Amino acid sequence: xxxxxxxxxxxxxxxxxxxxxxxxxxxxxxxxxxxxxxxxxxxxxxxxxxxxxxxxxxxxxxxxxxxxxxxxxxxxxxxxxxxxxxxxxxxxxxxxxxxxxxxxxxxxxxxxxxxxxxxxxxxxxxxxxxxxxxxxxxxxxxxxxxxxxxxxxxxxxxxxxxxxxxxxxxxxxxxxxxxxxxxxxxxxxxxxxxxxxxxxxxxxxxxxxxxxxxxxxxxxxxxxxxxxxxxxxxxxxxxxxxxxxxxxxxxxxxxxxxxxxxxxxxxxxxxxxxxxxxxxxxxxxxxxxxxxxxxxxxxxxxxxxxxxxxxxxxxxxxxxxxxxxxxxxxxxxxxxxxxxxxxxxxxxxxxxxxxxxxxxxxxxxxxxxxxxxxxxxxxxxxxxxxxxxxxxxxxxxxxxxxxxxxxxxxxxxxxxxxxxxxxxxxxxxxxxxxxxxxxxxxxxxxxxxxxx
Amino acid sequence: xxxxxxxxxxxxxxxxxxxxxxxxxxxxxxxxxxxxxxxxxxxxxxxxxxxxxxxxxxxxxxxxxxxxxxxxxxxxxxxxxxxxxxxxxxxxxxxxxxxxxxxxxxxxxxxxxxxxxxxxxxxxxxxxxxxxxxxxxxxxxxxxxxxxxxxxxxxxxxxxxxxxxxxxxxxxxxxxxxxxxxxxxxxxxxxxxxxxxxxxxxxxxxxxxxxxxxxxxxxxxxxxxxxxxxxxxxxxxxxxxxxxxxxxxxxxxxxxxxxxxxxxxxxxxxxxxxxxxxxxxxxxxxxxxxxxxxxxxxxxxxxxxxxxxxxxxxxxxxxxxxxxxxxxxxxxxxxxxxxxxxxxxxxxxxxxxxxxxxxxxxxxxxxxxxxxxxxxxxxxxxxxxxxxxxxxxxxxxxxxxxxxxxxxxxxxxxxxxxxxxxxxxxxxxxxxxxxxxxxxxxxxxxxxxxxx
Numbered sequence: 001x002x003x004x005x006x007x008x009x010x011x012x013x014x015x016x017x018x019x020x021x022x023x024x025x026x027x028x029x030x031x032x033x034x035x036x037x038x039x040x041x042x043x044x045x046x047x048x049x050x051x052x053x054x055x056x057x058x059x060x061x062x063x064x065x066x067x068x069x070x071x072x073x074x075x076x077x078x079x080x081x082x083x084x085x086x087x088x089x090x091x092x093x094x095x096x097x098x099x100x101x102x103x104x105x106x107x108x109x110x111x112x113x114x115x116x117x118x119x120x121x122x123x124x125x126x127x128x129x130x131x132x133x134x135x136x137x138x139x140x141x142x143x144x145x146x147x148x149x150x151x152x153x154x155x156x157x158x159x160x161x162x163x164x165x166x167x168x169x170x171x172x173x174x175x176x177x178x179x180x181x182x183x184x185x186x187x188x189x190x191x192x193x194x195x196x197x198x199x200x201x202x203x204x205x206x207x208x209x210x211x212x213x214x215x216x217x218x219x220x221x222x223x224x225x226x227x228x229x230x231x232x233x234x235x236x237x238x239x240x241x242x243x244x245x246x247x248x249x250x251x252x253x254x255x256x257x258x259x260x261x262x263x264x265x266x267x268x269x270x271x272x273x274x275x276x277x278x279x280x281x282x283x284x285x286x287x288x289x290x291x292x293x294x295x296x297x298x299x300x301x302x303x304x305x306x307x308x309x310x311x312x313x314x315x316x317x318x319x320x321x322x323x324x325x326x327x328x329x330x331x332x333x334x335x336x337x338x339x340x341x342x343x344x345x346x347x348x349x350x351x352x353x354x355x356x357x358x359x360x361x362x363x364x365x366x367x368x369x370x371x372x373x374x375x376x377x378x379x380x381x382x383x384x385x386x387x388x389x390x391x392x393x394x395x396x397x398x399x400x401x402x403x404x405x406x407x408x409x410x411x412x413x414x415x416x417x418x419x420x421x422x423x424x425x426x427x428x429x430x431x432x433x434x435x436x437x438x439x440x441x442x443x444x445x446x447x448x449x450x451x452x
Numbered sequence: 453x454x455x456x457x458x459x460x461x462x463x464x465x466x467x468x469x470x471x472x473x474x475x476x477x478x479x480x481x482x483x484x485x486x487x488x489x490x491x492x493x494x495x496x497x498x499x500x501x502x503x504x505x506x507x508x509x510x511x512x513x514x515x516x517x518x519x520x521x522x523x524x525x526x527x528x529x530x531x532x533x534x535x536x537x538x539x540x541x542x543x544x545x546x547x548x549x550x551x552x553x554x555x556x557x558x559x560x561x562x563x564x565x566x567x568x569x570x571x572x573x574x575x576x577x578x579x580x581x582x583x584x585x586x587x588x589x590x591x592x593x594x595x596x597x598x599x600x601x602x603x604x605x606x607x608x609x610x611x612x613x614x615x616x617x618x619x620x621x622x623x624x625x626x627x628x629x630x631x632x633x634x635x636x637x638x639x640x641x642x643x644x645x646x647x648x649x650x651x652x653x654x655x656x657x658x659x660x661x662x663x664x665x666x667x668x669x670x671x672x673x674x675x676x677x678x679x680x681x682x683x684x685x686x687x688x689x690x691x692x693x694x695x696x697x698x699x700x701x702x703x704x705x706x707x708x709x710x711x712x713x714x715x716x717x718x719x720x721x722x723x724x725x726x727x728x729x730x731x732x733x734x735x736x737x738x739x740x741x742x743x744x745x746x747x748x749x750x751x752x753x754x755x756x757x758x759x760x761x762x763x764x765x766x767x768x769x770x771x772x773x774x775x776x777x778x779x780x781x782x783x784x785x786x787x788x789x790x791x792x793x794x795x796x797x798x799x800x801x802x803x804x805x806x807x808x809x810x811x812x813x814x815x816x817x818x819x820x821x822x823x824x825x826x827x828x829x830x831x832x833x834x835x836x837x838x839x840x841x842x843x844x845x846x847x848x849x850x851x852x853x854x855x856x857x858x859x860x861x862x863x864x865x866x867x868x869x870x871x872x873x874x875x876x877x878x879x880x881x882x883x884x885x886x887x888x889x890x891x892x893x894x895x896x897x898x899x900x901x902x903x904x
Binding site: 014017018021022025026043045046049053054055059060061062066295296297298299300301304305308314316317318319320322323325326327328329334336338363364366367368395396397398399400401402403405406407409410412415416418419420421422423424425426427428429431432433434435438442445446 | 469474747752771772781816850855859883884887890
């Protein structure tokens with residue numbers, strides 16, 4: 001069977017959907033087709049919540065109605081090869097699809113340490129974006145279990161929090177001194193760890209996994225320290241690798257981290273082929289180095305850039321590097337970060353000052369459900385540019401970090417931040433007299449004066 | 453008694469406190485004194501909540517600890533005259549205070565229509581920032597009453613919502629066709645009205661008050677239409693007038709709206725005297741016209757500017773006009789706005805396009821407590837600059853409107869907005885694939901293309 005479309009998008013999770021719908025919005029006369037393997041795509045960042053807050057995987061499915069509404073066609077099939085010369089792709093189902101523009105949104109797969117003994121034992125799981133696999137894991141967690149999670153990044157921490165909440169006996173093992181250290185300095189990571197412990201999670205930070213042991217089924221996690229943890233289930237949350245085999249086979253350039261090389265229009269060196277999301281190269285807005293950060297929000301931002309540039313590049317619509325805006329909730333407290341941590345900034349050679357302020361997120365503080373709200377800013381000493389920020393607080397911190405994201409992305413200085421106006425309301429935000437973001441900026445400015 | 457300080461701040465509500473604490477942070481060696489009449493200052497925007505959500509006025513007091521911590525002195529007394537030549541001020545208590553810099557933060561007083569018959573009847577109240585007065589009003593509302601509120605601005609609407617929640621029989625009278633029309637176009641005002649009606653508020657929009665009637669105590673509100681409303685209590689929420697008598701007597705220039713004339717450093721024409729908050733002149737960031745907007749958040753922003761410029765002007769730290777960021781909650785739904793409404797923009801001569809998008813504020817939408825989130829953007833057709841925005845949704849809308857505020861204040865175009873990165877999280881924000889702010893921007897961009 002042959003099929004002809006203007007734009008073929010391979011992969012139909014967050015990035016693929018956004019590339020197609022944005023493209024269709026900007027180029028309404030073009031035809032768009034998404035090909036993906038999964039009949040139902042799971043919401044990637046919602047995965048930890050299928051084990052606790054949600055009733056199951058079926059409640060965590062990306063809706064397809066927006067695709068139909070946008071007049072984007074969806075084909076459930078697997079593209080097995082790309083012919084760049086012929087500008088076509090062939091699927092496992094035998095469809096040959098001709099395209100004018102191609103968007104690769106092939107995502108990522110869990111990666112596990114290949115030296116790890118016991119990783120093929122029954123009861124050892126990873127967290128792929130795969131509905132059936134996740135259903136199987138969930139069914140193994142119907143009864144309270146002894147669960148070890150290896151890896152204290154966002155997925156590991158959120159899983160630990162949810163599973164402990166659900167009554168499982170959870171041990172979280174992280175090789176670094178602190179959890180979430182990609183996003184937070186140790187001050188906030190420590191707070192997150194306190195909340196995990198309070199939730200009942202057994203925390204093993206600075207501990208290296210040696211091997212998994214058991215007959216047929218996993219029964220023990222053995223650490224380098226010699227400690228042995230008895231378990232029913234092990235979840236390896238040790239990161240993801242870009243899924244680039246299709247691109248590699250087609251001769252598209254892959255970078256040293258295994259991601260598809262792209263420019264700031266999200267285009268590969270083949271001008272008709274774009275790549276977005278987990279499979280595409282990432283570089284940091286601040287440090288400018290290439291790294292392997294994978295976030296659905298970043299993926300969608302890249303996908304919008306690709307969609308807008310499909311049939312004509314816009315010098316105004318470029319991707320200027322990942323801001324790395326993270327947010328999560330641990331034990332009911334929101335943790336969020338944007339830009340660089342203080343530690344990363346120093347490691348990369350920035351002279352920085354940082355300061356924080358603890359305020360409240362409603363006002364007066366006598367209002368029901370008022371939470372403390374801590375804001376920290378990391379600022380380049382030489383020029384006052386805001387390089388990073390973090391927030392710990394109630395639910396509103398999830399959007400407050402986006403305020404900080406815009407501040408970073410517009411290359412704002414502390415001086416400009418101090419003159420910004422913020423709306424406040426008793427039931428919704430901190431007080432106008434002590435809005436934590438402004439007070440943190442003021443504290444930074446005081447340090448900058450001292451620095452000069 | 454004589455007293456000498458470097459900086460005297462007259463008025464100790466939000467603006468006065470922020471002017472003093474910011475000034476002290478920037479000029480640590482200077483001495484700061486606040487003189488205010490009220491032993492306890494009420495949190496201005498918290499006032500509606502003392503009648504419902506809070507247990508009373510005592511729970512809505514501005515804390516003075518931050519003043520003590522910042523080494524700012526507080527004197528409870530009333531300044532009765534200012535001598536600009538001698539650079540001194542005299543209090544009712546007989547203290548003569550010499551100052552080097554003076555900050556006027558004298559606030560505002562409720563204004564009531566002087567033609568209004570019956571406004572002196574017992575049972576007729578206004579909403580001043582006065583603890584004892586508010587306590588008296590609250591004690592009159594211990595039992596369920598028939599209450600008429602005149603004026604459907606923020607104070608009137610919030611009071612109506614709180615009092616109806618508390619079981620009072622509330623009628624809200626607004627002369628304009630819709631409530632909250634200073635902040636919202638009729639689309640969102642209509643939604644607010646629906647929620648008020650659902651809460652049990654009797655809404656009379658487009659109705660002019662004729663007079664109040666009663667023996668000794670008010671018993672009737674009579675409208676121009678002839679309709680009579682039987683009442684126990686009437687609350688006049690008909691606006692506030694700047695409190696400028698002290699400034700006027702000292703020969704400081706007052707503008708045609710009765711506010712103290714200031715420049716963008718928040719300075720009067722006397723270079724040693726600043727004015728901030730409700731008593732000071734306001735002009736709009738977008739329309740550039742002078743108007744009478746009073747918001748604690750704006751007041752605090754002005755106060756920061758004054759505090760930073762006290763002993764040396766900074767060309768970088770100026771007030772560039774009021775962005776007018778409003779937020780409130782009505783019937784549990786957040787309404788927020790920034791910049792201009794579509795109607796105001798057109799009235800002032802801007803050619804604009806606007807578009808909105810309804811998304812959700814958690815994702816997937818199956819998560820508990822997910823609210824719809826509607827975002828609307830108002831954009832200058834000629835150049836794509838964002839002039840205004842509005843959000844209706846859950847609690848996170850209170851910070852999301854600050855994202856839009858920063859977008860307006862940094863003079864961002866829709867094009868730039870479309871390339872911004874926003875952090876998302878299942879429990880905290882809308883989905884990365886359909887973040888309502890981005891989708892609204894996309895919808896505006898589509899209209900702009902059509903416009904060109």
